[in-house]
Amino acid sequence: MFVLVNLKTYPCDPIDVAAAAADVADDSGVRVGVAPQATHIEAVAQTGVETWAQHVDPIDYGSNTGHTLAETVAEAGAEGTLINHSEHRLKLADIDASVQAAERAGLETCVCANNPAQIGAAAALGPDSVAVEPPELIGGDVSVASADPDIVTDAVDAAANVDESVDVFCGAGISTGDDVAAAEDLGATGVLLASGVAKADDPRAVLEDLVDPVA
Numbered sequence: 001m002f003v004l005v006n007l008k009t010y011p012c013d014p015i016d017v018a019a020a021a022a023d024v025a026d027d028s029g030v031r032v033g034v035a036p037q038a039t040h041i042e043a044v045a046q047t048g049v050e051t052w053a054q055h056v057d058p059i060d061y062g063s064n065t066g067h068t069l070a071e072t073v074a075e076a077g078a079e080g081t082l083i084n085h086s087e088h089r090l091k092l093a094d095i096d097a098s099v100q101a102a103e104r105a106g107l108e109t110c111v112c113a114n115n116p117a118q119i120g121a122a123a124a125l126g127p128d129s130v131a132v133e134p135p136e137l138i139g140g141d142v143s144v145a146s147a148d149p150d151i152v153t154d155a156v157d158a159a160a161n162v163d164e165s166v167d168v169f170c171g172a173g174i175s176t177g178d179d180v181a182a183a184e185d186l187g188a189t190g191v192l193l194a195s196g197v198a199k200a201d202d203p204r205a206v207l208e209d210l211v212d213p214v215a
């Protein structure tokens with residue numbers, strides 16, 4: 001399982017979380033990644049943790065003031081990027097171009113979507129992975145794997161119907177190792193989570209618990 005922690009714009013210390021995530025990944029052998037804000041990518045990557053961007057824009061080098069260029073986040077140390085997160089939705093054509101921009105820069109790609117129908121469309125764009133995250137469960141206490149297990153299994157089927165090589169992650173409300181194990185049982189090969197770690201008093205303890213059942 002891949003455990004990807006999206007720090008969004010939460011007021012946590014990204015280096016503390018990243019250092020803990022790097023240790024937990026080393027100790028457990030579980031793949032753990034951290035997606036900080038763009039301005040923190042370089043410092044987070046220096047902790048040794050697998051570092052992801054939260055977004056890249058569908059652009060190339062040139063006149064694109066205020067945009068995020070895939071090559072820049074890759075040079076800062078990111079290995080992958082989220083695209084079309086629920087809090088940063090893009091038009092279909094821009095998702096496609098963002099996937100291409102990320103691939104051009106050598107970044108792994110994960111396209112987020114609300115539901116299985118969108119997962120099928122996202123998988124057709126050829127990313128490395130897709131992530132189903134029901135918006136109404138994001139930031140809540142109940143894991144998608146227990147609140148809406150069918151959405152995970154339907155997302156796995158929708159992606160497989162389009163392209164069996166695309167991994168399927170799920171996210172929303174995930175905060176414990178039991179949640180990660182439940183997601184794995186439903187066919188997901190990774191989880192995306194945010195508040196469970198970013199708002200925790202002890203992020204290291206949460207990370208240790210998250211990887212425990214799948215280590």
Ligand SMILES: O=C(CO)COP(=O)(O)O
Nearest residue numbers: 138139172173193194195
């Ligand atoms: O949006 C998410 C991860 O990208 C999920 O957020 P929460 O883990 O806070 O529900």
